[in-house]
Amino acid sequence: MDDVPSRIEHTVLGPETTPNDVRTLLDEASEYGLRACIPPCYLEMASEYTPEVELATVIGFPHGNNTPEVKAQEAVDAVEAGADELDMVVNVGRLKAGDDDAVQEDIEAVVAATTQPVKVIIETPLLTDEEKHRASQLVAEAGADFLKTATGFGGGGATVPDVELMSEYLPVKASGGVGSWADAEAMFEAGAARIGASSGDKIAQEYVDQREE
Template identity: 65%
Template sequence: MNRSELAPLIDHTVLGPETSPADVREVLDDAQEYGMNACIPPYALEEASDYAPDVTLATVIGFPHGQNDHDVKRREGVLAWKAGADELDVVINVGRLKAGEDDAVRAELAELVAAVPIPVKVIIETALLTDAEKHRACEAAVAADASMVKTSTGFASVDPADRRADGEAVSNGATIPDVELMSEYRPVKASGGVGSYEEAMAMLEAGAERIGASSGVAILEGAPE
């Protein structure tokens, strides 16, 4: 895949706790230059819409822990859409999922999806879930009519010594097995730790249809022209 083909599949991202307006403008400049989308904090949407009207803007809802009240998430999503968001990336309530409250997880997502006329991607936070829980999270996203599922916020805290059932180290970002699992349900946004062209292509080959990365420029610089 060459640079121009790959660029529209990348959500060039800046979501750290110290993200400034200048940081957002830098990401938007990169997105405009290379043809990428941008994923930015909700507070920056109105300015970003004026600054880079041709860039597809994604933002995050319930970020990064997903523990907001369901009504707050819905209202946050509506406000983000009205402020200029083209897509929403919402974090599921991991605690409710782990407690077996799948109906509540689904209902919360469905409420948000129904409230906005734009695509909603569901961040399931794979680092914190077992494979069985990942299946259930994806099933909730499908039942809520979400457009995509997304691997990670990139902010989950995991012990590097932790191991998956197959012996692989747990990652707080995207992994090939998780992308393969999730792609059975919805198009996947692989996010967290994707920093090179080779890593991006591995995720796409595993079934991802979108890449979320703060390293969008580096990924594209490694791609053939």
Template identity: 60%
Template sequence: MDVPGRIDHTVLGPATTGDEVLGVVDEAVEHGMNACVPPCYVDLVADYAPETTLATVIGFPQGQHATETKVSEAERAWTDGADELDLVANVGRLKSGEEDTYEDEIGEVVAATPMPVKVILETSLLSDEETRRAAELAVAADADMLKTATGFAEGGATVADVELLSEYLPVKASGGIGSWEAAKAMFDAGAERIGASSGVAIVEEWAAAGQPSTGAGSDGA
């Protein structure tokens, strides 16, 4: 799979409009990327670009929704036509030692639909030890992928975090990745996927550099 097909071109700002979402989806279609959009626009995109892999977010951006709310969000996203879920884990539960609650919530969302679930850990808020424990709990909950950040907390993806997380599950690097150079560093660290609002710039810079299609663990996205 080539680089564009492993980029989630993303628009998740609080003032995002339907027209802006469709513009991002047009870019995703033109450049062969996936799209990640707010939950309220999933049905719009599913009808507009049914062939585009469509992700949406659950419990976004702080992860502090009630578990039942997250499950309901997941079920609605499935009904509306999403293909993948990016679930914000509850960092506070993890930090307070409520590991069973943290894991159980992830597991309930995973079980709610057939869609792959990427668990957003918000690694910039965690120590390495906490990051490892969060990854272990996500694995135990049958998550499909680990994602570094929402982009709405301090900090974003780092090479060190991607290297650590890739020991556990495939990784989606997200947060502050605005260029091919930055994306390539994440791919080289082991990222399987990139989440970025700068997907077009990344793909165009990649193409201009004459980069070949690539697999995970080298230059793949």
């Protein structure tokens, strides 16, 4: 897995995230060859600070219950500010209510707003297995590029069974609670194409260390 660093999205998305926090994360991402996932408000600064780092940002974060029109405009603004990829949150309430058409239309609005890759966070800790299957199918039918497990703010994170389930539909970004190379390796082996982690630098260093043993 020589491409491991490029499959890790080093992440800082907390409510107290400062510009300096983002610069520190970008320095680490640049050092290890990682991608970065940052708040939308810092995209312009980040794209100028480390133009070599691929940038993802979030749409409708963290609850996903913005209107489709607002999410679509967020996507347009994010791409104009320098985002290379977009991680949008599904409307969990609509999904749980069985309003599948509204869920799919919400995703389609963001997909249609940009040519950049769209990952859809289905917030697996809040869903039953039936809902995970249904959400994954809707995301695939809406034309998104990736499924993503969780925001990290919904009471849980990525699990091996969820990654296995979701990877039946689309490439998966495993995010939430992935804090070590052992965790990341388990997710990759379960079928994850990407890892999202606030400790991406630690994971990358542990990966390098075990290769050198």
